[in-house]
Amino acid sequence: MAGKVIIAGLGPGDPARVPAAVLTAMAGVDRIYLRTSHHPAVAALEERGLEWQSFDSFYEDAADFEELYRRIASFLLQEAGGQAPASWPGQQENPGALPARNPRSIAYAVPGHPLVAEKSVALLLEQAPAAGVELQVIPAMSCLDALFTVLRIDPAGGLTISDALIFTARGLDPGRGLLLTQVYNRRVAGDLKLELMKVYPDEHPATVIRGAGLPDGERVATVPLYTIDRLDWVDHLTSLYLPPCPAARDRTLAGLEAIMARLREPGGCPWDREQTHNSLKRYLVEETYEVLEAIDSGDTNKLCEELGDLLLQVVFHARLAEEEGEFTLADCLEVVCTKMRRRHPHVFGTAVLDTAGEVLVRWDQIKAAEKREQGEEAPSVLSVPRGLPALLKALKVQEQAARVGFDWAVVADVWAKVREEMDELERAINSAGKEEQAAELGDTLFSLVNLARWLRVEPEAALQATIDKFSRRFRFIEQAARDQGREIKDLTLAEMDVCWEKAKKISLS
Known part of the structure; x- marks a missing residue:
C-alpha cells in the first residue's frame, strides 16, 4: 500500500x-x-x-x-x-x-x-x-487573496508575483505592478531593495504589508523603496508591493524595443522610417569602433554609453526584420542562447575542458558538426568575416590554423621568419616592380602579426597605441609652430625634429 x-x-x-x-x-x-x-x-x-x-x-x-x-x-x-x-x-x-x-x-x-x-x-x-x-x-x-483585498488591486490588470527569497530583477517589466511574498526579515528586505533598485528609482513608493487579513495583526505602510529594511516590524508574515513604474522601462530591453517601434510607426521619425538593413551598415561599424575607442580610453562611463548605442543598432535591425515578418529580437536571443549552451558542453553538459585552448578547439568542432547537421559542407578551418580589417583578419586566420597544429614550434622560428620576410622585402624594393614589392610587404606584415600572436600582444591594439602616440607628438609640433606665429608647413624638418624630441620628453610618448 x-x-x-x-x-x-x-x-x-x-x-x-x-x-x-x-x-x-x-x-x-x-x-x-x-x-x-x-x-x-x-x-x-x-x-x-x-x-x-x-x-x-x-x-x-x-x-x-x-x-x-x-x-x-x-x-x-x-x-x-x-x-x-x-x-x-x-x-x-x-x-x-x-x-x-x-x-x-x-x-x-x-x-x-x-x-x-x-x-x-x-x-x-x-x-x-x-x-x-x-x-x-x-x-x-492564499495570502494573495488577502493582499489583493488590502491593496485593492485587480491582478487581471497585469501583475508580477514572486517569492522574495528567489526574486531577481532580470527580465522584470517595471511597467506592471510587482508583488513579493515571504519578505521574512529585515535582512531579506535589505537584499531585496538592492535588487529592486537596479530597475526602480530609489524613491519609488513601496507598500509593506504585514499579516494581511489578520483581524488584530495587520499592518500596512507605504515608504520609499530604499527604506523598506528600516521597518522594525518586518517578519515572516510580510509582503511587498510596488506599483507600476513605466519610466523604469528605460532600464529594460523591452523599453528600448518600445522606443524603436514608436520611431518606426506612422507619425514616428522620418529618418528612422527610411532606414534599411543596408543603409544602417555604416552605423553598425561606426558604433562598434566607438565601443573599442571607449575600451581603449578606460572611460567606463563612455563605454556604458557606447554599448547602449551599439545595442540600439541590434534592436534597430531586429525591428526591421520583424516588420517584414522575418524574425524578432526574441528569435535572436533564443538563437544565441541555444548556441551558447550547445557550444559550452563543459559548462552546461558533462564535457571536461580545462584550458582556454581546449575550449577553442571544441568550439570549432561543434561549429563544423552544426554545419554537417544542416546539410552544408564542413567549413574550412579558416573562417573569418569578409569585412574584417586586414590586421585583425591576419591574426584570426593564424589562430585558427594554429588550433589544428599548423604553427611554429618556438618563437625563435617566428622571429627568423620575420627576418626572412624583411630581407625579401628589401630585395624587392631594390630590384622588383611595385606588384612584387606589395606582395613582399604583405608577407612582412603577416609575419609581424604572427610574432605579435606569439608574444600575446594584440596587434590591432599595439598599432592603434602607436598611432595615438604619433598623433600626440605631431599635434605638439603643430602647437609649437602656432606659438611662434607660424604654420607647421613653414617649419624645416630639423625644426620639426627638435619639437619631436621635446614631445618625447614631456610625457607625450
Whole structure:
C-alpha cells in the first residue's frame, strides 16, 4: 500500500478562516506536520486538540532556504513511505504521545494556499511519483487573496508575483505592478531593495504589508523603496508591493524595443522610417569602433554609453526584420542562447575542458558538426568575416590554423621568419616592380602579426597605441609652430625634429 501525504493550506492567518475540510482531513491521519508553528492559523488546530510536529528546528540547521525545503520534502516522502527519516523535526511543547508506528498517512500543513509560494510543496509534487507516495492537495485562501483585498488591486490588470527569497530583477517589466511574498526579515528586505533598485528609482513608493487579513495583526505602510529594511516590524508574515513604474522601462530591453517601434510607426521619425538593413551598415561599424575607442580610453562611463548605442543598432535591425515578418529580437536571443549552451558542453553538459585552448578547439568542432547537421559542407578551418580589417583578419586566420597544429614550434622560428620576410622585402624594393614589392610587404606584415600572436600582444591594439602616440607628438609640433606665429608647413624638418624630441620628453610618448 502506497503512503499518502495530504497537503493542506491553513489560510493567510486568521484561525477562523482555516477550511473545515482541512481540519477534518487532519483529524484522520497518523501524524500532522507543520512547515512552521509560527503562524496565527495554528491556533485552529490547537482549539480542536490536534497534535502536530513542526519543522521549525530545520530552519536553524539549514544553510539556506533551498536546503531547508529539500530536507522537508525528503523527510515527508520517507515518513509517508514507511522509512525512518534521517532526521526529525522538533516537536511542539508538550505535544502528547504520538503513535509508536511508521505512519502511512500524514498531513503537511502550510500557511496560505499550498500551491502558492510554497517551494517545499513544489518539491513534493515533483518527487512523489518516483517515491511511490500519493498526494492530496486541500486548498485554502492564499495570502494573495488577502493582499489583493488590502491593496485593492485587480491582478487581471497585469501583475508580477514572486517569492522574495528567489526574486531577481532580470527580465522584470517595471511597467506592471510587482508583488513579493515571504519578505521574512529585515535582512531579506535589505537584499531585496538592492535588487529592486537596479530597475526602480530609489524613491519609488513601496507598500509593506504585514499579516494581511489578520483581524488584530495587520499592518500596512507605504515608504520609499530604499527604506523598506528600516521597518522594525518586518517578519515572516510580510509582503511587498510596488506599483507600476513605466519610466523604469528605460532600464529594460523591452523599453528600448518600445522606443524603436514608436520611431518606426506612422507619425514616428522620418529618418528612422527610411532606414534599411543596408543603409544602417555604416552605423553598425561606426558604433562598434566607438565601443573599442571607449575600451581603449578606460572611460567606463563612455563605454556604458557606447554599448547602449551599439545595442540600439541590434534592436534597430531586429525591428526591421520583424516588420517584414522575418524574425524578432526574441528569435535572436533564443538563437544565441541555444548556441551558447550547445557550444559550452563543459559548462552546461558533462564535457571536461580545462584550458582556454581546449575550449577553442571544441568550439570549432561543434561549429563544423552544426554545419554537417544542416546539410552544408564542413567549413574550412579558416573562417573569418569578409569585412574584417586586414590586421585583425591576419591574426584570426593564424589562430585558427594554429588550433589544428599548423604553427611554429618556438618563437625563435617566428622571429627568423620575420627576418626572412624583411630581407625579401628589401630585395624587392631594390630590384622588383611595385606588384612584387606589395606582395613582399604583405608577407612582412603577416609575419609581424604572427610574432605579435606569439608574444600575446594584440596587434590591432599595439598599432592603434602607436598611432595615438604619433598623433600626440605631431599635434605638439603643430602647437609649437602656432606659438611662434607660424604654420607647421613653414617649419624645416630639423625644426620639426627638435619639437619631436621635446614631445618625447614631456610625457607625450
